[in-house]
Amino acid sequence: MSATLSVSVQRGTDGRRIDRFEVPRQPAQTVLDVVTWIQREADPTLAYRFACRVGMCGSCAMTVNGKPRWTCRTRVETVAPDGCLTLEPLRNMPVVKDLVVDMAPFFAKWTAAHGVFTPRENLGADFAVVPPSSPERRAADAAIECIGCGVCYSACDVVAWRSDYLGPAALNRAWTLVNDVRDGHARERLVAVAGDAGCHACHSHGSCTQHCPKSLSPTASIAGLKRAVLRATLRGEL
Amino acid sequence: MTAARLFLLQRASAAVLALAVLVHLATIIIAVRGGLTAGEILGRTSGNVAWLAFYALFVIAAAIHAPIGLRNILREWTGWRGRSCDLAMMLLSAALLALGLRAAWAVYAA
Numbered sequence: 001m002s003a004t005l006s007v008s009v010q011r012g013t014d015g016r017r018i019d020r021f022e023v024p025r026q027p028a029q030t031v032l033d034v035v036t037w038i039q040r041e042a043d044p045t046l047a048y049r050f051a052c053r054v055g056m057c058g059s060c061a062m063t064v065n066g067k068p069r070w071t072c073r074t075r076v077e078t079v080a081p082d083g084c085l086t087l088e089p090l091r092n093m094p095v096v097k098d099l100v101v102d103m104a105p106f107f108a109k110w111t112a113a114h115g116v117f118t119p120r121e122n123l124g125a126d127f128a129v130v131p132p133s134s135p136e137r138r139a140a141d142a143a144i145e146c147i148g149c150g151v152c153y154s155a156c157d158v159v160a161w162r163s164d165y166l167g168p169a170a171l172n173r174a175w176t177l178v179n180d181v182r183d184g185h186a187r188e189r190l191v192a193v194a195g196d197a198g199c200h201a202c203h204s205h206g207s208c209t210q211h212c213p214k215s216l217s218p219t220a221s222i223a224g225l226k227r228a229v230l231r232a233t234l235r236g237e238l
Numbered sequence: 239m240t241a242a243r244l245f246l247l248q249r250a251s252a253a254v255l256a257l258a259v260l261v262h263l264a265t266i267i268i269a270v271r272g273g274l275t276a277g278e279i280l281g282r283t284s285g286n287v288a289w290l291a292f293y294a295l296f297v298i299a300a301a302i303h304a305p306i307g308l309r310n311i312l313r314e315w316t317g318w319r320g321r322s323c324d325l326a327m328m329l330l331s332a333a334l335l336a337l338g339l340r341a342a343w344a345v346y347a348a
């Protein structure tokens with residue numbers, strides 16, 4: 001193991017400028033540690049984003065050696081055994097500066113996919129308990145741990161091909177709510193995801209699932225949505 | 239028509255096509271292996287309502303399936319959307335239907 005890492009960082013907004021840095025290696029160093037070192041010790045103008053540093057907030061994702069990853073939980077030794085790192089912003093989102101992307105369009109699609117919990121009527125004044133071991137709860141739990149990092153969205157080729165595609169994260173969220181027995185907007189949600197840029201645009205090639213740092217399967221969620229839409233269509237509801 | 243209905247139609251027609259293509263291929267292989275001449279084949283198909291019905295169904299399924307799939311590809315890869323694209327796909331569907339049914343009828347009426 002050499003004492004330093006050779007790190008190339010994409011700068012600016014147009015992807016043309018690449019800066020190189022030599023960064024000292026540390027044991028158990030994460031990619032986010034590397035970026036932080038660069039900003040503190042080498043170039044304070046470097047823009048990047050993070051908050052929790054423990055894999056909860058979903059703000060630190062970047063393209064690391066060509067693949068989208070959460071950088072706070074990515075160890076350098078697992079992704080750069082040869083000591084070379086290339087850091088770029090996430091794909092499929094507008095670049096604000098350097099490694100920071102504008103996630104507004106990404107989250108706008110969550111809204112478009114009706115990714116908001118809407119309590120059904122007559123839910124009662126008390127807590128609406130869905131027992132953790134019940135099948136309903138397990139169905140809703142399957143995709144609920146999403147941290148909104150945008151890694152799947154960045155990994156999805158269909159998003160790259162057609163910018164209006166709702167994308168894996170928004171559809172994954174919609175599927176969670178379709179399975180939430182307390183929710184009252186099932187039909188509205190199915191209408192929202194059954195549109196032309198919705199679940200049917202997915203090619204099921206699983207890049208989102210391959211890269212999701214929370215090991216979720218948006219591919220399976222989208223397949224679930226396709227089935228739910230099909231059932232509703234057969235019933236004449238869509 | 240909604241995207242959901244198009245999806246349903248495409249899957250349903252795919253299910254029909256999966257069977258129809260198998261029967262069609264098996265028929266070709268059997269006919270060729272059996273050394274049947276064109277005349278002998280036509281002798282068996284002409285006046286046969288079952289073959290006419292089978293190939294009519296095959297043609298209808300193809301005329302539904304192909305334009306929906308092509309429309310998806312065009313929308314994704316060329317960005318051609320909207321009414322003009324839908325209209326072109328309807329014309330394609332009509333052409334497939336007309337040519338296919340004409341062929342099925344020719345084999346029946348030969």
Ligand code: SF4
Binds near residue numbers: 157201202205218219
């Ligand atoms: S499975 Fe669907 S959502 Fe996931 S990467 Fe592929 S096309 Fe995108």
Ligand code: SF4
Binds near residue numbers: 147150211
């Ligand atoms: S599904 Fe996974 S990759 Fe996509 S935003 Fe949620 S946590 Fe990130």
Ligand code: FES
Binds near residue numbers: 060
């Ligand atoms: S900084 Fe919060 S997930 Fe990485």
